[in-house]
Amino acid sequence: MIRYAIVGAGRMGNAHANNLSCIENAQLAGVYDILPERSRELAQKHNAAACSSLDELLALPNLDCLIVTTPTYAHAEAVQAACQANIGIFCEKPLCRTQDDADRLLALLEGYQKLFAVGFVRRHMYKVIKAKQMLDANTLGRILYCNVDLPHGKYKRMPGDWFADFELCGGAILDMLAHHVDLCNWFFGQPVNVYASSLLLDSKLPLPADYVASIVNYDSGVICNLMSSWQRVGRSGEMMEIQGEKGTLIIDGTDLLTYYDQQGNLQKIDPAAEFPAPKVAGHGVDNVNAASGFFRQSLSLTSALAGEKLPLPGIKEAYDSLKVGLAMIESSQTGKVVAF
Ligand SMILES: NC(=O)c1ccc[n+]([C@@H]2O[C@H](COP(=O)([O-])OP(=O)(O)OC[C@H]3O[C@@H](n4cnc5c(N)ncnc54)[C@H](O)[C@@H]3O)[C@@H](O)[C@H]2O)c1
Structure with a gap:
């Protein structure tokens, strides 16, 4: 089972959680949003833990991947924290807002041993x-x-x-x-x-x-x-x-x-x-289109985290x-x- 955490429970956080719920070997373990009611709502829907900080989220046991769906200007902070926790990272596009953040993330992620993928959904x-x-x-x-x-x-x-x-x-x-x-x-x-x-x-x-x-x-x-x-x-x-x-x-x-x-x-x-x-499986929720790029992106991400060699767009892209x-x-x- 691939265990995910989501930071940022807005539009994209919800969309990714919905897609993951239709993938057999994917599980949403926890959610953190600066607005506690959003963490609670999304966590409840998917039977996950609602966390009150990013540190608490990243301390959940056996996490495989953090999905970063905070606003663009806040991506870098979450990606850096996930690097420290040494887990896989999926970050929504764009990578970040500024050149300084981009340079810092590039230096951090170039030799990173865990998976880093970016949300260029059209490639899927x-x-x-x-x-x-x-x-x-x-x-x-x-x-x-x-x-x-x-x-x-x-x-x-x-x-x-x-x-x-x-x-x-x-x-x-x-x-x-x-x-x-x-x-x-x-x-x-x-x-x-x-x-x-x-x-x-x-x-x-x-x-x-x-x-x-x-x-x-x-x-x-x-x-x-x-x-x-x-x-x-x-x-x-x-x-x-x-x-x-x-x-x-x-x-x-x-x-x-x-x-x-x-x-x-x-x-x-x-x-x-x-x-x-x-293949669509899991407990399933509404509004998931299995033929969409978003669903296929979640499938590929889960397969890559499970060890399959897949060419996901990463830090360079x-x-x-x-x-x-x-x-x-x-x-x-x-x-x-x-x-x-
Ligand atoms: N791949 C795509 O097609 C696609 C589509 C839409 C948005 N996006 C990207 O996804 C990201 C999120 O967009 P969205 O539309 O979901 O935004 P949104 O505003 O709907 O959601 C962002 C959420 O993050 C929370 N948040 C803000 N700062 C936080 C922090 N420091 N820690 C934790 N939570 C925090 C907010 O409370 C909000 O719930 C953006 O980077 C955006 O560019 C990608």
Whole structure:
């Protein structure tokens, strides 16, 4: 049995607990949130211990892994404590909020003997795995460019919420675009330079909202154009369009991939049909979609903690995605290209 602890019993803490409850060899041992009622509520739902401090949580017997789902600015503290306790760590993306914290975590985790994984959930989605296979098989030929369009049209956060404070969450760049920056890094190689313009979640606006337009150049020659927004009214969606010399592949918000071959023929690919259905077990709770990236991420994490060799994104991937995000922020602030 793999025994988990969760720090941060908000939206993602609850989501991970729900997924774990549907995995046969996973057990939630304890929960800690700075708001005691949240610890109690989540712990009660999953028959776990409600702890009154992070130290108490990490002192639970036979823990295998701490899941860090605190706000971004508080990740580093929890990751460091879990390192001291010498247990596995799963940290939600982004790795942390600042370069200093990122450097400290990189130094701490590079030689870490236990598992460290970061929550780049898209890497666990069938459509993304299939897209990576197609890129590796050179189906699209040499890749020329990639467009990422990531608007969130129902941004409701208000001042006082950490999600509306740029210094705490890093706005659309660090919070939302982090996923697609990671995919660009995974697909296209080493980023060479970054240019960006962003509202940086401007708190002077009557209702804080965000917008970023950025270009990242890769050493492979691929040009990536990434846009993301948090808007009060407007469309939501996601689209990653990868243009190669032999075809164009689109990963969007649906489960299907869209592929245009060299002759312009359109093909819809159903990646889920190519993978075995995941096993759902345990006491189970509502709202768990076994085919979702989130469930598959929890399954892979549990299998990796049980000793299976699985390529989970770790500290290097987390650090590299953050590096590009922080460069977008720097470029937006200085108006200059940031070269690596
Ligand atoms: N992978 C994804 O798709 C995805 C989606 C949403 C959020 N996230 C990430 O997950 C993290 C959490 O986001 P969320 O939406 O769950 O936030 P949230 O605000 O809903 O939950 C955070 C919880 O942490 C608690 N908390 C705050 N400081 C704490 C501390 N020092 N110690 C213990 N508990 C503390 C809060 O009381 C709250 O209950 C963020 O880093 C966010 O970027 C990832």
